[in-house]
Structures are given as structure tokens and as C-alpha cells.
Amino acid sequence: MEIDFKKNEDGLVPVVIQDDVTKNVLMLGYMNQEAFDKTHETGKVTFFSRSKQRLWTKGEESGNFLHVKDIKNDCDNDTLLITVKPAGPTCHTGSDTCWGEENTTNFGFLSKLEKVIAQRRNSADGETSYVASLFEKGINKIAQKVGEEAIETVIEAKDNNDELFLNEGADLLFHYLILLQAKGFTLKDIESVLRERH
Numbered sequence: 001m002e003i004d005f006k007k008n009e010d011g012l013v014p015v016v017i018q019d020d021v022t023k024n025v026l027m028l029g030y031m032n033q034e035a036f037d038k039t040h041e042t043g044k045v046t047f048f049s050r051s052k053q054r055l056w057t058k059g060e061e062s063g064n065f066l067h068v069k070d071i072k073n074d075c076d077n078d079t080l081l082i083t084v085k086p087a088g089p090t091c092h093t094g095s096d097t098c099w100g101e102e103n104t105t106n107f108g109f110l111s112k113l114e115k116v117i118a119q120r121r122n123s124a125d126g127e128t129s130y131v132a133s134l135f136e137k138g139i140n141k142i143a144q145k146v147g148e149e150a151i152e153t154v155i156e157a158k159d160n161n162d163e164l165f166l167n168e169g170a171d172l173l174f175h176y177l178i179l180l181q182a183k184g185f186t187l188k189d190i191e192s193v194l195r196e197r198h
Contacts, residue, residue: 004077005033012048013078017090020069020083021195022105026090027098029058031080043068045082064088107187110177114186117177134178142182145175 005011012030019026029047031039035055038046042057045066049056059065066084073080086103089096096103107114120131127133134142149172156165180186 001071001073002077003033003036003073003080005036007076007078010050012050013080015045015047015080015082017045017066018081018083019103020085022103024097024101024103024106025099026066026084026086026096026103036080039068039082040071045084058090059087062088062092064090066090105188105191110173110187113174114177114181117181121181131178135182139179139182142175142179146172146179149175 003013005013007013011032013032015029015031017026017029018024029045030050031046032048035046035048038055038057044057044059045068046055046057048054057065065087066082067087068082068084070083071080072082086096090103091098091100093100095101117131120129121135125132134145149168153165153168153172156168159165177187180190
């Protein structure tokens with residue numbers, strides 16, 4: 001790996017730290033050649049601290065080390081992306097990230113949809129909310145809807161209408177998210193099972 005430490009006068013390159021599992025950005029730091037070599041040698045991220053003007057292994061005082069999983073160089077050879085397994089919070093404030101965010105898996109729009117389902121379950125009544133009406137009818141009705149949508153998805157899979165197939169697949173996934181919550185689970189629980197199997 002070629003890194004252009006000489007591109008900047010101070011001999012430092014920015015290093016983006018990303019969680020290997022959640023893919024969340026945890027922090028930004030800087031490395032010189034010596035910090036990079038120590039990181040590579042120990043498997044724990046070591047930065048060059050601009051304020052202390054010395055090498056600094058993240059976690060050396062707190063025990064919250066960043067264990068290296070992978071190191072990538074950008075196209076200009078002057079920025080690093082290091083994926084890690086964090087051993088505790090990353091930020092010195094005690095937050096998971098230096099942006100004050102939780103370091104949890106995010107499934108994009110599906111995570112947003114899970115939140116909407118939870119809000120409608122807890123705040124809307126069954127006369128105005130389809131989701132709330134399903135929860136009011138209970139687990140048997142929710143499971144039945146998942147079964148119906150699964151059958152409709154299979155039927156559309158055997159035909160050549162991609163639009164209908166995708167719509168039935170969306171209905172199936174939507175109702176499965178409702179069923180998960182009715183059983184007290186979320187997509188994170190399913191992800192966990194799949195990761196263990198992998």
C-alpha cells in the first residue's frame with residue numbers, strides 16, 4: 001500500500017474510521033508513517049495526535065481500542081479508510097461516535113419504516129391506521145396477512161409481470177416487519193441470526 005505522507009507539509013494523512021459491521025463512521029483522525037506502521041504492527045489504530053504532538057493509540061487510557069479489520073487507501077493515496085471492531089465507545093465524551101450518534105445497524109428506509117410501524121402501533125387507533133388495526137386484531141391476523149402476501153408473491157414470481165411481483169414483494173416485506181414487531185423483534189434480530197449462520 002502506497003500512502004503519500006509527503007503530500008502535506010506536516011506528513012499527516014486523514015484517516016476515516018468506520019465500524020466493520022454497522023458501516024457507521026465513528027471518527028476522523030490523522031496518521032503519519034510511524035502511526036501507520038504501529039497500527040499495522042499491533043492491529044490497534046494508532047494516530048498522530050496533533051494536540052499532543054505524539055503517537056496516540058485509541059484506547060490506551062480508556063481501554064476502548066479500535067481493532068483493525070481492514071485498511072484501504074483512496075484513489076489519491078492521501079486518505080485512509082480503516083474499518084474496525086470498536087471495544088466500547090469511540091468518542092472521548094463516551095458517545096459511540098464523534099458525532100454523538102448510536103453505532104447501531106441502519107437498514108436505510110427499512111429502519112425508518114420500522115419506526116413508523118412502531119409509532120402507528122403505539123399511537124394510532126384502528127379506525128384511522130391500517131397498521132394499528134392489524135395490531136388490534138392480534139397475532140393470528142398479522143400472521144395470516146404475511147401468509148397471504150407470501151402466496152401472492154409466489155404466484156407473481158411465476159408470471160412475467162415484474163411490477164406486480166415487486167409490489168407483492170413489498171407487501172410481503174411490509175407485513176413481515178409488522179409481524180416481527182408483534183413478536184417483539186426487529187430486523188436487527190434477523191440480521192444477528194444471519195450473521196451467526198454466515
